[in-house]
Amino acid sequence: MRVLVTGGAGYIGSVSVEALLAAGHQPVVLDDASTGHPDAVPAGVPFLRQDYTDERATTAALEAHRVEAILHCAARSLVGDSVQDPSRYFRQNVAGGIGLLEAARAAGVLRFVFSSTAAVYGTPEVTPIPEDAALRPINPYGETKRILESALDWYGRAYGMRSVSLRYFNAAGASQANGEDHDPETHLIPNVLAAAAGGGPVTLFGDDYPTPDGTPIRDFVHVLDIADAHVRALEATGGEAGPGLLACNLGSGSGFSVRDVLAVAEQLVGRPIPVEVGPRRPGDPPILVAAVARARDALGWTARHGTLEAMIESAWAWRRGHPRGYGDIIK
Numbered sequence: 001m002r003v004l005v006t007g008g009a010g011y012i013g014s015v016s017v018e019a020l021l022a023a024g025h026q027p028v029v030l031d032d033a034s035t036g037h038p039d040a041v042p043a044g045v046p047f048l049r050q051d052y053t054d055e056r057a058t059t060a061a062l063e064a065h066r067v068e069a070i071l072h073c074a075a076r077s078l079v080g081d082s083v084q085d086p087s088r089y090f091r092q093n094v095a096g097g098i099g100l101l102e103a104a105r106a107a108g109v110l111r112f113v114f115s116s117t118a119a120v121y122g123t124p125e126v127t128p129i130p131e132d133a134a135l136r137p138i139n140p141y142g143e144t145k146r147i148l149e150s151a152l153d154w155y156g157r158a159y160g161m162r163s164v165s166l167r168y169f170n171a172a173g174a175s176q177a178n179g180e181d182h183d184p185e186t187h188l189i190p191n192v193l194a195a196a197a198g199g200g201p202v203t204l205f206g207d208d209y210p211t212p213d214g215t216p217i218r219d220f221v222h223v224l225d226i227a228d229a230h231v232r233a234l235e236a237t238g239g240e241a242g243p244g245l246l247a248c249n250l251g252s253g254s255g256f257s258v259r260d261v262l263a264v265a266e267q268l269v270g271r272p273i274p275v276e277v278g279p280r281r282p283g284d285p286p287i288l289v290a291a292v293a294r295a296r297d298a299l300g301w302t303a304r305h306g307t308l309e310a311m312i313e314s315a316w317a318w319r320r321g322h323p324r325g326y327g328d329i330i331k
């Protein structure tokens with residue numbers, strides 16, 4: 001299958017490109033390199049350095065490469081930034097996302113897999129969170145993802161677009177070739193490992209949550225498992241047209257606290273990691289854990305690398321090989 005991967009030079013997109021190649025598919029990367037890295041795209045994979053929100057250029061790219069399905073990983077995705085500057089998020093993720101759907105329709109591409117997020121749920125009433133829980137995002141980032149999911153649902157009913165939305169919880173870990181290199185980095189595990197490598201203390205945002213050790217509990221999912229789910233979801237869109245969107249959580253189904261992450265990281269790196277405790281971040285719920293049955297039943301997917309050890313070890317290995325991230329790669 002020829003698959004256009006928006007954001008294919010980013011963290012999750014690049015590992016997904018690897019998985020698509022391994023499964024015998026033909027990825028084409030469309031990425032403007034705004035937060036991603038051209039060096040993350042494997043040699044031989046077509047790399048279109050352009051903006052997916054440019055509807056005309058994206059339609060041309062879909063037609064020129066005879067694309068059959070789209071994996072849409074590109075997005076603005078910083079929660080705090082989205083609260084400060086919602087305009088950027090609604091323009092890019094929503095208006096730009098609709099532009100991408102229109103390009104897809106114009107080019108006759110009716111198979112679509114979408115990088116969604118646990119942020120669509122907001123502060124959940126039940127845990128683990130099932131997919132049919134109320135969607136009440138508490139920040140513009142989550143809201144933009146919820147809106148594009150809704151558009152996909154209606155595009156399915158009206159235009160026969162077959163789509164799967166994958167709501168990742170916290171992506172973590174690395175493949176051998178690709179890992180996490182963001183600026184700014186807002187994710188816990190790379191920040192813990194940066195502190196372990198001598199980059200100054202890592203901040204714990206609040207230690208007075210109603211959890212056993214006072215730090216928030218999150219569900220982490222290995223980026224290799226996300227990539228595997230992408231391949232499965234893309235293949236699933238080749239079946240009969242459904243009534244609308246299929247939305248699945250991607251998580252390990254287990255919760256780990258911020259202090260659990262620190263303890264495992266300290267064990268793996270073999271030394272104490274400096275921490276400082278800061279105030280809570282607004283909008284951080286105490287516990288976010290995925291119910292994972294739907295991805296298993298609908299896609300045959302389970303998290304095969306679901307331990308914190310597997311995630312942190314692979315992230316640490318990638319970091320040791322790339323102390324300055326992709327800046328270390330010399331071609």
Ligand SMILES: NC(=O)c1ccc[n+]([C@@H]2O[C@H](COP(=O)([O-])OP(=O)(O)OC[C@H]3O[C@@H](n4cnc5c(N)ncnc54)[C@H](O)[C@@H]3O)[C@@H](O)[C@H]2O)c1
Pocket residue numbers: 006007008009010011012013030031032033034035036037050051052053072073074075076077092096115116117118167168169170171172182
């Ligand atoms: N990392 C996580 O824990 C996590 C959790 C839930 C959901 N997500 C979602 O997964 C997706 C990928 O996240 P990531 O962590 O790999 O982010 P990332 O920033 O590493 O990757 C995003 C990629 O999209 C590209 N991009 C952004 N805007 C673009 C545009 N207008 N045109 C073309 N390319 C553009 C960037 O250059 C980058 O390569 C995002 O949609 C994000 O919202 C991530």
